[in-house]
Amino acid sequence: MNDYIAKAMVHKGQVRVFAAVTTNTVEQARILHDMNPTPLVALGRVLTGAALMSQTLKAVNQTITIQIRSDGPIGGIVAVTDYRAGVRGYVYNPHFDVPLNEHGKFDIRTAVGSGHLNVIKDLGLKEPYIGHVDLVSGEIAEDLTYYYASSEQIPTAMNLGVLVSPEGRVLAAGGFFIQLMPDAEEEAIVKVEKGISVIPSITAAIHEGKTPEDIIRIIFPDDEPETFDPVPVTYKCNCSRDRMIRNLAALGMKDLEELAGDENGAELVCHFCNKKYHFTQEEITALLKKQ
Known part of the structure; x- marks a missing residue:
């Protein structure tokens, strides 16, 4: 099954629901970052959350960045999504594991620890919207x-x-994302609470072959949902040599002078896909002259 998001409105348009399968996308992240299972699960959840949240954006130039900084062994997590659910991300420490929790599950709570969560929405305005909360779990x-x-x-x-x-x-x-519209009645709240209680394990449902549309039907079995076009989910890194040159230029004179003194040049590595970009001593010197 290809990765995608199914979207619908239910209960007379009072509830919006997105459901996603992201198996291939998260596997791509595992391959790119060579992650141990525990950080893989953590990053996979954040990438899936970012993909689902992308469907709240309204224009093609808008993005959402999720940042988690914490005191657990993972250190931090970053994920970025564009309007079309093209996601990318990384963890600060991809090579660790912690014992399974008392339920025999990956102990993401311990891996992440305490800290805070930032959600940065670039909506194409002068300044991005930044929301900041402490981690609750x-x-x-x-x-x-x-x-x-x-x-x-x-x-x-x-x-x-x-x-x-x-x-x-x-x-x-995969996962699902449900929001109440401003005009939602008490009956809609009850329906959502009842619906989400019937899927104790989203991964079990997906592993059994359930599609995003199936998941929506399981949560809201009595509704005739108003459906919208599905949205593909992909792992999409937009790094490039030009972007890396701009990153080099942003280092400042002192750091550039130090790099220009190294006859081996400099190598920059993209955090999101681990692609390496090598710049010669001559290229760095030329960049320094433009400063």
Whole structure:
């Protein structure tokens, strides 16, 4: 199954719901970053959350960045999505593991620890919107749900999951995102609460072959949803040599002079895809002269 997001409005247009399968996207992240299972699950949840959140954007030039900085062994997580659910991300420490929790699950709470969550929305205005909340659990979905309640005052429910094989490959990944519209009645709230309780494991449903549309039907079995065109989800890094040159130029005179003194030149590595860009001593010297 290809990765994509299904979108619908239910309960007389009072509830919007997005459901996603992101298995291939998260597996691509694993390959790019050579991650251990625990950080893989954490990043996979954030990438899936970012993809779902992308469907709240309204223009092609808009982006959302999720930043988590914490005191757990993972150190931090960054994910970026564009309007079309093209996501990219990384963790500060991809090579660690912690023991499974008391339920035999990956202990993401311990891996992340305490810290804070930033959501940065670049809406094409002069300044981006930045929402900041403390982490409430470190489990990712609960933290993003709390962000919406605290920073945007929008009742939201999210469920994010990644299932990993004993060999460390991604078997299933995905999630759902539900928001109440401003005119939502009490009946809509009850329906959402009842619906999300019937999917204890989103990854089990996806591993069984359930599609995003199936997930929406499971949550809202009595509704005739108003559906919208599905949106593909991809791992998409937009790094380039030109972008890296701009990063070099931003270092400042002192650092550039130091790099220009190295006959081996300099190598920059993209955080999001680990692609390496080598710049010769001559290129750095030429850049220095433009400063």
